Amino acid sequence: MNLQELIHISKRKLSEAGIENSRFVMMSLFRGVLSLNEADLILDGEKEIESKLSAKYMKAVERVVEGEPIDYVLGFREFFGIRLEVTRSVLIPRNETEELVEIVIDEEKNSKVFADIGTGSGAIACALARNIPSSLVFATDISRDALMLAEKNARTNGIFNIRFIEGDNISGLNDFLDSVEVIVSNPPYVRTGDLDSLDINVRKYEPMVALDGGKDGLDFYREFLKYLPTGKKVYLEISQYEAEGLRELVSDLNGYSCEFKKDLSGNYRFMILRPEV
Ligand SMILES: C[S@@+](CC[C@H](N)C(=O)[O-])C[C@H]1O[C@@H](n2cnc3c(N)ncnc32)[C@H](O)[C@@H]1O
Structure with a gap:
């Protein structure tokens, strides 16, 4: 699966689940799970993502869809x-x-x-x-x-x-x-x-x-x-x-x-x- 496809599927799943700020959530997971950012998306949308990594990302999306707070899914929170x-x-x-x-x-x-x-x-x-x-x-x-x-x-x-x-x-x-x-x-x-x-x-x-x-x-x-x-x-x-x-x-x-x-x-x-x- 390439980056664009991954984005497309996860965006749909998050919006269908009624997750507020679904774009923000998606980008946070992108950064946290895939170590990628917005620029990678724009410049390298065709890039293939290793299946193990895309599965890890989709698992994180599922956890958010089920209602788990994103900070627990990512495993960290910035404080001060x-x-x-x-x-x-x-x-x-x-x-x-x-x-x-x-x-x-x-x-x-x-x-x-x-x-x-x-x-x-x-x-x-x-x-x-x-x-x-x-x-x-x-x-x-x-x-x-x-x-x-x-x-x-x-x-x-x-x-x-x-x-x-x-x-x-x-x-x-x-x-x-x-x-x-x-x-x-x-x-x-x-x-x-x-x-x-x-x-x-x-x-x-x-x-x-x-x-x-x-x-x-x-x-x-x-x-x-x-x-x-x-x-x-x-x-x-x-x-x-x-x-x-x-x-x-x-x-x-x-x-x-x-x-x-x-x-x-x-x-x-x-x-x-x-x-x-
Ligand atoms: C609302 S949380 C605050 C955690 C952290 N200080 C923060 O602001 O994010 C309350 C914390 O107090 C702890 N706690 C609850 N009752 C307590 C008690 N009687 N004595 C000491 N710690 C207690 C809980 O385990 C929990 O970690």
């Missing part, structure tokens, strides 16, 4: 300019989380010791560690598989100022908590009752431990705030539907002022706690 391997053990890092990292880097470039609780693929930890090279970042997760992948991602990207700890919520930081100045987290925050209404691609493929925030979506935050000592700077990603619930939760937190920030789509997405002076 860092290429992260993603498997179904970890959430695919989202654009909103890049906004969270941007806020933290902007406000905390002079801080030294960070924690990323629930690191998943290592997205936040790697971005902070790379962009604040004099920092030390503790990255934790309750999932051992996620932690192993995060560690691999740091290593592959030549990032060595992260320590990985398997642990539960803020208590998982154990004795290291004292030295941490800045805590960042994008915890699971979907209400259990809302999980069924998530996009099928998310519900079927992404890990529940990364999504399920309990009955009111606040389980992680409740536990976190219970054990949060005074004097830390805290940057949390939140659900737009939880700002009110969180406002109530932090109302009896002593020693902190609280700010809610919106994301680029105009939804409340971040909660920042700063020690009161």
